[in-house]
Amino acid sequence: MEEGQPPVSNNRPIISRHGDPTPMYFKLQMILKDEIERRKWRPGHAIPTERTLAQIYQVSLGTVKQALLNLANEGYLNRVQGKGTFVLGSALKSLRYHRLLRSFRDKEAELKMKLLALNEVACSAPADRYLGIRIGQKLYEIKRLFLHAGNPLVYTTSYLPQKLFPDLEKLSASRFEKTPLYLTLEQQYHLPTILNHELFGTTMANRETAQALHVRVGRELLTIEMISFTYRQKPYEYRKTYCLTHEYKVFRETQRRFGSAEGVRPI
Numbered sequence: 282m283e284e285g286q287p288p289v290s291n292n293r294p295i296i297s298r299h300g301d302p303t304p305m306y307f308k309l310q311m312i313l314k315d316e317i318e319r320r321k322w323r324p325g326h327a328i329p330t331e332r333t334l335a336q337i338y339q340v341s342l343g344t345v346k347q348a349l350l351n352l353a354n355e356g357y358l359n360r361v362q363g364k365g366t367f368v369l370g371s372a373l374k375s376l377r378y379h380r381l382l383r384s385f386r387d388k389e390a391e392l393k394m395k396l397l398a399l400n401e402v403a404c405s406a407p408a409d410r411y412l413g414i415r416i417g418q419k420l421y422e423i424k425r426l427f428l429h430a431g432n433p434l435v436y437t438t439s440y441l442p443q444k445l446f447p448d449l450e451k452l453s454a455s456r457f458e459k460t461p462l463y464l465t466l467e468q469q470y471h472l473p474t475i476l477n478h479e480l481f482g483t484t485m486a487n488r489e490t491a492q493a494l495h496v497r498v499g500r501e502l503l504t505i506e507m508i509s510f511t512y513r514q515k516p517y518e519y520r521k522t523y524c525l526t527h528e529y530k531v532f533r534e535t536q537r538r539f540g541s542a543e544g545v546r547p548i
Contacts, residue, residue, distance in 0.1 A: 305340055306347035312338070313348060317357050317368055318512040323471045324370035328358070331366075356475065370467055371474040378461070378507075379427050379435045379522070381529035390429045390529050396457045397424040397493070399450055401443065408440045411508050411519040419443035421450070423462070426493055434529060436493040439520045446470055462518075463509065472511045480506040490523045503531060 301308075313328070322328050329337065331345045338345075349366055352358045360366045381390040402422045409416050420440045427435035439462065441449070446466065456465060463474045486500040494502070502523045509518040524531055 306344045306351070309334075309338055309340055309344055310348040310351050313352060314355075314357060317352075320471050322368045324368050324467055324473045327365045327367050369473065371463055379524075380532040380534075381429070381434060381524075382532045383529055389532070390434070392427045392429055392434070394458050395426045395428065396454045397426055399423050399457070401450065402440075404440075408519045412440065412442055412516050414442055421446065423457070424493075425457070425462075429529070433494045434525050435522060436490055437520055437522045439518055441466075441518050445472070445517055466517070472517060474509050474511060476510040476514070478508045478510075482506075484523070486523070494523065494525055496525065502526075505531070 313334075316322065328334075331342055331349065334340075334345045334349075335342050349358060349360060353360050353366075356369060358366050359369050379392060381392070382388075400422045402420050404412070404414055404416055404418045404420045406416070408414075408420060409418075412420075414420075419442075421443055423437075423439040423441070425437050425439075426433050427437070443449075446469075449469075452465070452469070460468075467473050482504045484502055484504050486494065486496055486498055486502050488498055490496075490502065491498045491500065494500075496502075503526045505520075505522040505524065507518070507520040507522070508516050509520070511517050
């Protein structure tokens with residue numbers, strides 16, 4: 282080791298400079314991404330400074346800057362001038378899953394959420410395929426109702442692997458009713474939402490959904506199936522949503538994802 286170089290911890294990966302054409306910044310980028318995904322740094326927490334990272338991994342400041350910029354563009358980091366670089370929480374931070382409007386420029390319906398049930402159930406189809414777990418493994422089944430002016434408009438059932446979220450049932454009902462589910466999971470288990478996949482369709486209300494939404498059996502409903510993913514494209518939630526759209530319509534807003542370090546994400 283050259284004089285003045287800081288020692289490298291035995292727990293730190295050494296970035297090889299020989300016999301590998303991969304750019305140094307990309308090697309560092311992959312190392313930092315792995316540490317974020319292993320939750321060494323939690324969402325919202327600052328990572329070491331650029332100079333500290335350069336010393337730890339024995340690379341130039343330019344290499345560190347490029348690696349951090351790339352991770353910011355990928356949605357892992359948020360670089361705040363004058364404050365530092367922070368691990369991003371959910372890339373869908375400003376997302377509201379159920380946004381209802383009568384028309385474009387109309388005021389958004391204010392929804393109140395009611396937790397109906399949180400039970401432990403055995404995994405069955407199609408949750409096994411969507412969550413990548415075996416039939417019979419334990420899941421949490423969460424049933425919720427969203428109301429506007431006391432009238433039910435949205436009924437959802439979510440399935441989450443018990444192994445990923447131990448003791449979820451010990452959280453209070455008010456926690457689920459006051460905080461979005463994805464944010465509750467991020468705060469409690471440090472797993473941010475990176476991506477959602479959604480399928481829209483229609484169905485006829487069965488007895489359960491009709492009772493929840495106060496409609497007759499056979500009433501046509503909008504359905505939204507959703508799989509939520511966290512780090513390493515790991516699915517953590519399968520959700521089935523039923524919406525009454527006779528008065529309000531489901532609203533979705535998307536924004537261009539800018540290739541900057543500002544952390545702008547779709548909402």
